[in-house]
Amino acid sequence: MNKVLMKGNEALAEGALRAGCEAFFGYPITPSSEIAEYMARKFPLIGGTFLQAESELAAINMVYGASATGKRVMTASSGPGISLKQEGISFIAEAELPCLIVNVSRGGPGLGGIQPAQSDYFQATRGGGHGDYRIMVLAPSSVQEMMDLAMESFELADHYRIPVMLMAEGTLGQMMEPVIPREKVTQFPDKPWATTGCRGRKPNIVNTLHLGADEIEQRNIHLQNKYKEIGEKESRGETFLVEDADLVIVAFGLMSRIVKKAVMEARRNGVKAGLIRPVTLWPFPSEIVSQATQNAKRVLTAEISMGQMIEDVRLAVNGRVPVELYGRVGLVPGPGEITAQIMDIAHREGWL
Incomplete structure (x- = not known):
């Protein structure tokens, strides 16, 4: 297949589409905004859903809802925007909902600037929000990997029922390199847990509220066992x-x-x-x-x-x-x- 000259953010967005992403919910923030712009242009042509939410808080909760229906969904932002999404990310992680979260990182702390940085490492790898949870975090080093790892992130997210973050520096999001477009994904895993309507079966419930002490402890033990498995099998x-x-x-x-x-x-x-x-x-x-x-x-x-x-x-x-x-x-x-x-x-x- 011929190579195509692409910007990092656009290669990532194209990779998500080729992986079967059906919806994007986000709020623009440099240096990630080209991802949202690319999705806004492409989704109307293929029947997907693009929605610029009123805030980062709204966007991440839309991701929660859409993922709960079994769709491949994503959001993209940068440091301050990811901070605003942390409560929702904690909810998504506890509910074991697969999705792709992109952080095209900028400098900080505070509002910082649009200069490239890797200083969201703690935020990404330590969960970032409240409670004992983890998300998978992948770090591309080229525009080609922006596409490739975006596609792989959806596979990992579905396999383990976990949010996956792709974290790239602002420079990588903005730079252009030749990319070999990957083949589109055509086979997707079954999601019997999804809330797709319950005619003919018992209803599925996606919930993160556990009031009983024993119940919440068992829930956390289940999640930690999954994180242990990921740690043993997926470190690269x-x-x-x-x-x-x-x-x-x-x-x-x-x-x-x-x-x-x-x-x-x-x-x-x-x-x-x-x-x-x-x-x-x-x-x-x-x-x-x-x-x-x-x-x-x-x-x-x-x-x-x-x-x-x-x-x-x-x-x-x-x-x-x-x-x-x-x-x-x-x-x-x-x-x-x-x-x-x-x-x-x-x-x-x-x-x-």
């Missing part, structure tokens, strides 16, 4: 030149591409560096990080934040090797900047 990450690396750098999303080039440059300058790229931010690929850092002398996390993923990296490394942070906010560092940081560590540690 990629490694690059880690086998003999003295310095292993952990980076996700767009930052991982920059680090990969810096790793190659560092090796040309005599420093054995390697890269681990988490693809799933939750479940975090702790075992991959642990195994890939067995022979490392030092670990560095490179983040477009003041340091959030570093906590998961430190847990995975479990004190075997020091873990340092290189973090920037409001801009994406170039490969030369990362290479310079690698060389500084090498000189400081006496590897050169």
Whole structure:
């Protein structure tokens, strides 16, 4: 199939359509707005539902309702908008309703700015809202993956009956790259739990209110067992030149591409560096990080934040090797900047 030049946000939206998404509910916020614009243009042509809600709170509760009927549905926003959706996301997670939630991240805290950031990591991977719940979080690193992981997110969401978040930096949402469009999904799983009308069967009820102490505890135990299964089966990450690396750098999303080039440059300058790229931010690929850092002398996390993923990296490394942070906010560092940081560590540690 021929490649098509696409913007990241539009590739993600097209991937959702090819995955069988039937409805989009959202409220515009940069740098995610092209997703809503793309859906607004496309859905009238294919019989889907696009609705710009009056607020982020309304949008996420529309996602709840539509997902409860068994439809593949999604929403998209950025940091402050995702914050407003957190109550609804907690409800959706407890009700075990599959959906796609997109966060095209911007800088913060507060209103922040539209500059790219990865500082919504805590919000995404720790649930973000109230109660003991999790959502799956995937981090694309290219425009192609914006499409591919959007499609895969729907499959994961349906399989595990869980909200899936695709979190990408604002730069990735705005940049253009050649994309190979994927084949449309034509087979979908049965959803016997959906509220599709109960003629001929007992009614299905989607509810998150559990007043009895035993009832709410059993409900939480059920959810935690599911999260454990997801953690065991779905954590994903990629490694690059880690086998003999003295310095292993952990980076996700767009930052991982920059680090990969810096790793190659560092090796040309005599420093054995390697890269681990988490693809799933939750479940975090702790075992991959642990195994890939067995022979490392030092670990560095490179983040477009003041340091959030570093906590998961430190847990995975479990004190075997020091873990340092290189973090920037409001801009994406170039490969030369990362290479310079690698060389500084090498000189400081006496590897050169």
